[in-house]
Amino acid sequence: MNRTKKITKKFMGKAKKANAKLNTSNKPKYISKAERERLAVLETVETVSEDLK
Structure with a gap:
């Protein structure tokens, strides 16, 4: 690789x-299926505990 190509490649990499x-x-961050299920369970537990109060 010649000197010009090396310099150009380095510069283009930084620019990219x-x-x-x-x-x-x-785009929203990916949430796994297991994590979605866990959050749903926590939400139902909170709503049930609020209903009991």
Whole structure:
């Protein structure tokens, strides 16, 4: 690899990483099926305990 290509490759890599940081996704974070079930159980337990009060 010649010197110019090495410098260009290094620069383009840094630019690509910086650009990726700026363009964040609006997609919600992934929650596994087991975690969703656990959260649902916790929510039902809270609603039941509130109903008993």
